[in-house]
Amino acid sequence: MPHRTFFWFFFPSGLAMLLFIGLPIISSFFQSLHIEPEQILMEVEKCDPFGCKTETKVDIEATTKLQEEQPLGRFNGLGTYGDRNHLAFDEIKEAWTNSSSIAEFTDILLNLPFYKALLFTLTFCFTVTPPVVVLGFIVALSVNTITKSLKGPTIFGVILPMIVTPLIGSLVLFWMIDAKGILGSFIQFLFDDPNLSLKSSSQLTWITLIIYGIWHNTPFAFVVFYAALQTVPQDPIEAAIIDGASRYERVRHIVIPHLYPVATFIILICLMDNFRVLEPIIGFAAEGVAQSLSWMIYNDLRSENKMLFGSAGATSMLTIIGVAILLTPVLIRTWREFRTER
Amino acid sequence: MESKINRYSKQLILINSFFILAWLIVSVFPFIWTFWGSFKVKADFFSRADWMFAVTGVNTLIETGDTSTVKAYVESWTEGEFWKATMNTIIITVSVVTISLFLGTLGAYALSRSTYKYTFWILIAALIFRAMPHITLVSGYLFPFFQLNVWGILPTTIIVLVAINQPFTLWLLYSFFKTVPKELDESALIDGCSYFQAFRFVIMPVMWPGVVTAGLFSMMLAYNDFTVTSLLLNQQNYTMVPKINAYLGTIEHSGNYMWAVSSVVSATAPLFMIIMFFQRQLISGLTAGAVKG
Numbered sequence: 001m002p003h004r005t006f007f008w009f010f011f012p013s014g015l016a017m018l019l020f021i022g023l024p025i026i027s028s029f030f031q032s033l034h035i036e037p038e039q040i041l042m043e044v045e046k047c048d049p050f051g052c053k054t055e056t057k058v059d060i061e062a063t064t065k066l067q068e069e070q071p072l073g074r075f076n077g078l079g080t081y082g083d084r085n086h087l088a089f090d091e092i093k094e095a096w097t098n099s100s101s102i103a104e105f106t107d108i109l110l111n112l113p114f115y116k117a118l119l120f121t122l123t124f125c126f127t128v129t130p131p132v133v134v135l136g137f138i139v140a141l142s143v144n145t146i147t148k149s150l151k152g153p154t155i156f157g158v159i160l161p162m163i164v165t166p167l168i169g170s171l172v173l174f175w176m177i178d179a180k181g182i183l184g185s186f187i188q189f190l191f192d193d194p195n196l197s198l199k200s201s202s203q204l205t206w207i208t209l210i211i212y213g214i215w216h217n218t219p220f221a222f223v224v225f226y227a228a229l230q231t232v233p234q235d236p237i238e239a240a241i242i243d244g245a246s247r248y249e250r251v252r253h254i255v256i257p258h259l260y261p262v263a264t265f266i267i268l269i270c271l272m273d274n275f276r277v278l279e280p281i282i283g284f285a286a287e288g289v290a291q292s293l294s295w296m297i298y299n300d301l302r303s304e305n306k307m308l309f310g311s312a313g314a315t316s317m318l319t320i321i322g323v324a325i326l327l328t329p330v331l332i333r334t335w336r337e338f339r340t341e342r
Numbered sequence: 343m344e345s346k347i348n349r350y351s352k353q354l355i356l357i358n359s360f361f362i363l364a365w366l367i368v369s370v371f372p373f374i375w376t377f378w379g380s381f382k383v384k385a386d387f388f389s390r391a392d393w394m395f396a397v398t399g400v401n402t403l404i405e406t407g408d409t410s411t412v413k414a415y416v417e418s419w420t421e422g423e424f425w426k427a428t429m430n431t432i433i434i435t436v437s438v439v440t441i442s443l444f445l446g447t448l449g450a451y452a453l454s455r456s457t458y459k460y461t462f463w464i465l466i467a468a469l470i471f472r473a474m475p476h477i478t479l480v481s482g483y484l485f486p487f488f489q490l491n492v493w494g495i496l497p498t499t500i501i502v503l504v505a506i507n508q509p510f511t512l513w514l515l516y517s518f519f520k521t522v523p524k525e526l527d528e529s530a531l532i533d534g535c536s537y538f539q540a541f542r543f544v545i546m547p548v549m550w551p552g553v554v555t556a557g558l559f560s561m562m563l564a565y566n567d568f569t570v571t572s573l574l575l576n577q578q579n580y581t582m583v584p585k586i587n588a589y590l591g592t593i594e595h596s597g598n599y600m601w602a603v604s605s606v607v608s609a610t611a612p613l614f615m616i617i618m619f620f621q622r623q624l625i626s627g628l629t630a631g632a633v634k635g
């Protein structure tokens with residue numbers, strides 16, 4: 001296809017991606033270099049019959065004027081990246097010199113907002129993914145063996161958690177595990193503790209979120225494994241049966257090796273998708289104890305009168321770096337596939 | 343595919359059926375429970391006394407005179423203005439699907455037929471774009487949109503969702519067009535068609551299976567989106583998902599928790615119906631490319 005024709009075919013799609021995916025990343029970066037203008041304070045003398053007092057007040061007029069002149073705020077360089085809410089260099093340095101043990105240092109470190117969010121995001125990513133892969137595989141194996149007529153409805157039922165948006169999915173579960181909901185009361189009954197609530201402690205909330213993550217992501221792993229199972233060659237399996245291999249041995253030595261590439265694909269996609277976890281935190285109302293990087297950005301942008309563009313931009317950039325690290329293996333894989341294709 | 347010597351033993355079938363049944367309950371029961379509970383009052387759905395109340399509807403009987411009620415639905419749709427959110431969702435979903443398929447088919451066709459090296463780099467770039475968390479993009483949109491005064495309205499959100507959706511649509515349709523034999527449109531070109539004519543008269547009639555799959559994913563993205571719609575739309579223009587979140591959050595509606603429950607049912611029911619029809623396309627799409635929507 002000549003360059004010119006290609007250009008016209010691709011132009012609309014390319015333009016849309018450039019304008020609304022490429023540019024925002026640059027715009028985010030640009031924002032992160034700026035910081036909101038400080039409010040201009042003025043001293044007002046207030047007099048009443050008992051004497052005069054000076055009060056500091058926000059000079060609204062001057063502040064608005066400044067905001068109009070510099071809507072993005074003043075230039076701050078990389079300052080936002082190093083402040084307390086992001087990488088917090090000063091605080092870390094201080095903690096490093098002041099704390100007596102590694103444990104104390106990590107404790108201080110993990111109470112800084114950015115590192116706290118990073119810890120949750122990574123914990124979520126890496127605890128959800130392995131069970132998802134294992135469960136997805138087992139479910140795929142077992143759906144594969146049931147009667148053909150039942151397969152359709154079963155698959156439909158299994159993929160439901162994946163279809164609904166994470167916010168709705170987490171709400172549905174949240175209502176059930178509420179202390180007054182069915183699962184909540186069941187758990188109370190099970191542990192014989194009428195005051196037990198999954199919302200009460202941070203560990204329990206984290207576990208709930210992780211269970212939700214597994215529930216939501218397993219269908220995806222299932223679907224991909226299920227499709228891959230259809231491509232497992234039958235001859236080696238039959239040969240193995242003749243040689244007297246048990247079912248377990250056949251799965252272990254023929255099916256699983258065949259599915260390795262698929263499994264790495266699922267792991268990578270799962271890690272990448274869970275790295276942006278946001279909606280479950282909102283759905284489970286877990287903002288207090290579990291913050292993710294995405295949630296930090298959302299929180300900066302949520303308030304309508306004072307959005308922290310600089311802070312959100314900086315967190316976005318740091319998140320993108322995280323995604324880039326996770327994405328590298330995917331890119332290498334795609335590159336290899338392309339090379340072999342040509 | 344099952345060969346005769348590969349029979350399953352009775353125990354295995356039993357264990358297997360049991361496992362599948364258990365797993366089905368885990369994935370489906372929450373939705374059935376919510377559906378059933380949406381016809382009860384709050385005192386039943388969140389019952390301090392006994393969870394069985396949510397099944398039997400004791401308080402619902404006391405409060406409304408019947409064991410089930412559609413009060414929450416009626417109120418959320420009228421007073422809660424859920425009808426408006428539904429309208430917005432329909433407008434956004436239909437527009438996003440149409441526009442992204444239009445752009446996507448043209449772009450992906452070109453990518454699949456060009457033999458130059460840059461197509462590879464474009465696809466890699468699309469893969470990187472696909473991996474960007476939506477919230478980081480939104481943080482880049484807000485400031486310029488405020489300055490340009492286009493924040494809060496539906497068209498902006500539609501364009502943004504189309505753009506966010508493009509990388510995945512491109513990859514999906516690219517791998518689909520790769521399976522359409524090249525000879526088909528090449529013969530049309532030899533016969534004197536232009537590339538566009540070849541696309542219009544030769545490719546378009548055979549591309550529908552791929553388009554349905556890509557459309558399904560575009561639909562799910564637009565219908566399910568929370569991050570973009572909740573931050574780029576103003577309260578009056580909210581779509582269903584941010585609207586449900588708004589029911590939960592604001593003090594104004596705090597008494598009407600059941601609005602959220604019934605709206606969750608209203609929002610998921612149509613989606614489930616569509617998926618039931620197009621399940622096969624959905625699964626083929628998930629397994630086709632190297633990416634997921």
